[in-house]
Amino acid sequence: MKSESLPKSWLPPTGLRFFLVVLLVVGIFFRFYNLEQKIYWHDEVYTSIRSFGYTQEEVVQQVFDGRIIGIEDLQKYQRISPEKSLGDTINSLVKNPEHPPLYYLLVRFWMQLFGDFMRTPRGLSALFSLLVFPCMYWLCLELFKSPLVGWVAVAFLAVSPFHALYAQEAREYSLWTVTILLSSVALLRAMRLTTKLSWGIYAVTLALSLYTFLFSGFVAIGHGIYVVFREKLRLSKTVASYLVASGAGVLGFAPWVFVMITNFNELQQKTAWVNSQKDLSFLVKIWGLHVSANFVDFCLDIDHPFTYLVPPVLLIGAGYAIYLLYRHTPQEVWLFVLTLIGVTAIALILPDLLLGGRRSVSSRYFVPCYIGIQLAVAYLFATQISVASFSKQKVWQGLMAILISLGIASCVVSSQADTWWNKVVGHHNSQIARLINQAPRPLVISNTSDTNTGNIISLSYLLDSKTRFQLVVEPNIPKIPDEFSDVFLFHLSENLQEELKKKYNAKLEPTDLPGLIRFGKLQ
Numbered sequence: 001m002k003s004e005s006l007p008k009s010w011l012p013p014t015g016l017r018f019f020l021v022v023l024l025v026v027g028i029f030f031r032f033y034n035l036e037q038k039i040y041w042h043d044e045v046y047t048s049i050r051s052f053g054y055t056q057e058e059v060v061q062q063v064f065d066g067r068i069i070g071i072e073d074l075q076k077y078q079r080i081s082p083e084k085s086l087g088d089t090i091n092s093l094v095k096n097p098e099h100p101p102l103y104y105l106l107v108r109f110w111m112q113l114f115g116d117f118m119r120t121p122r123g124l125s126a127l128f129s130l131l132v133f134p135c136m137y138w139l140c141l142e143l144f145k146s147p148l149v150g151w152v153a154v155a156f157l158a159v160s161p162f163h164a165l166y167a168q169e170a171r172e173y174s175l176w177t178v179t180i181l182l183s184s185v186a187l188l189r190a191m192r193l194t195t196k197l198s199w200g201i202y203a204v205t206l207a208l209s210l211y212t213f214l215f216s217g218f219v220a221i222g223h224g225i226y227v228v229f230r231e232k233l234r235l236s237k238t239v240a241s242y243l244v245a246s247g248a249g250v251l252g253f254a255p256w257v258f259v260m261i262t263n264f265n266e267l268q269q270k271t272a273w274v275n276s277q278k279d280l281s282f283l284v285k286i287w288g289l290h291v292s293a294n295f296v297d298f299c300l301d302i303d304h305p306f307t308y309l310v311p312p313v314l315l316i317g318a319g320y321a322i323y324l325l326y327r328h329t330p331q332e333v334w335l336f337v338l339t340l341i342g343v344t345a346i347a348l349i350l351p352d353l354l355l356g357g358r359r360s361v362s363s364r365y366f367v368p369c370y371i372g373i374q375l376a377v378a379y380l381f382a383t384q385i386s387v388a389s390f391s392k393q394k395v396w397q398g399l400m401a402i403l404i405s406l407g408i409a410s411c412v413v414s415s416q417a418d419t420w421w422n423k424v425v426g427h428h429n430s431q432i433a434r435l436i437n438q439a440p441r442p443l444v445i446s447n448t449s450d451t452n453t454g455n456i457i458s459l460s461y462l463l464d465s466k467t468r469f470q471l472v473v474e475p476n477i478p479k480i481p482d483e484f485s486d487v488f489l490f491h492l493s494e495n496l497q498e499e500l501k502k503k504y505n506a507k508l509e510p511t512d513l514p515g516l517i518r519f520g521k522l523q
Helices: 014-032 042-051 056-063 071-078 086-094 102-114 122-144 147-158 161-167 173-193 196-212 216-230 237-252 254-262 264-270 280-292 305-328 331-355 363-384 390-416 429-437 452-460 494-504
Strands: 068-070 442-447 468-472 486-490 516-518
Touching: 014 122, 014 147, 014 161, 014 390, 042 056, 042 071, 042 086, 042 102, 042 452, 056 071, 056 452, 068 071, 071 452, 071 468, 086 102, 102 122, 102 173, 102 196, 122 147, 122 161, 122 173, 122 331, 122 363, 147 363, 147 390, 161 173, 161 363, 161 390, 173 196, 173 216, 173 237, 173 331, 173 363, 196 216, 196 237, 216 237, 216 331, 216 363, 237 254, 254 264, 280 305, 280 331, 280 363, 305 331, 305 363, 331 363, 363 390, 429 442, 429 452, 429 486, 442 452, 452 468, 452 486
Parallel strands: 442 468, 442 486
Antiparallel strands: 068 468, 486 516
């Protein structure tokens, strides 16, 4: 069964066409429904801080000084200010070189245009996520020469819990997905047309992808492997054109490479978290959940029976799809999918196995792998529901309906939740806020740490305006006024907890919520 045997019609049969269009509408709905429902968590807070020209050091200097401040004093750093120019935004991004600047600059322009309409940059991410649909369809046309595979791929993408989740995240990952798809389309198109313009377009899309996320470098390496092996390790005209185009794309990214080199110490500090150790059993479970989140995701605990049942089944299914792709498509098809999946997976998983660390824990880093798996799965279902025997078609149509139903159910549950597994820092902030909001005159005390600055601002979005904050830099001990009914310690360091306990002869009452301690009612 070759890919060329797939139907060439631009439209699937009427019934299937209606079903796929409905799925596309459902997918668009889930990308905008309850867009502001989930907590605006730590990483998203820093999207706003950096995009609007502030730095973490500036926030700490101005608000972690022991004064009693309100929510508006914290959220000042989450809005466009006439005091902060585009140059301030660039300066802030330069100090955080692990995140290339494209998305953050676009956020600034977006909020300048629609700030009153859209409170956060999530609307921009949701719009970018819509571009994924035509890009995926286009990639399927270039790769499989089959519109049906494109329709099926878009259907799975539309109801993918992972893609719906990150479509509502004020981070660069939906844009990264678009640029991966565009650069992949541009590469295949350039190899087909072999014109200077087509190779120039590839160079531009590659540069855009690199300016969106650094791990686009893995995608570029996969593209290079694909071109070289497709040309049978010969320095052909195609290989030479690829080298020139990819070199131009990388050269266009050179200014940010210079930024990373000159801020190497900051880059090391910002990425030091990847070196924290995780045992192999934890990593294996996470890898399974990475794949399953593309099709079904109910945000269950990692030790839930779901983790031991569903991800292995989906991994076997994805492996079968890749196997059939290898067996029944030309090399230029299966090799592209394998390099798209393999290079990023190896680059993230192998160092964790050999050196230790948690590079492979973050699901958002595996977007190229997810695209490759979805391409293989789309090919599998497109062939089985179109060219298999009638009885097999019914079986595969049923399996497709089950998989899509699980995706829709996952999106329904996720859309109603106020947090999800991807919001690692501040996962319990909604519950913490509900407890604090019960107090008549609450005071929240905290200090600086790697995550506290962003997490405190995240919490402020959920608190009533009556709440006040007292923030300090350790070892400074806050002087607590007696005007508050309840005092809460929010992720306060153990040293400061002990110092406060001694100074005020107070009792610290732990709550059921991680990081929150009730200081006790002041007399």
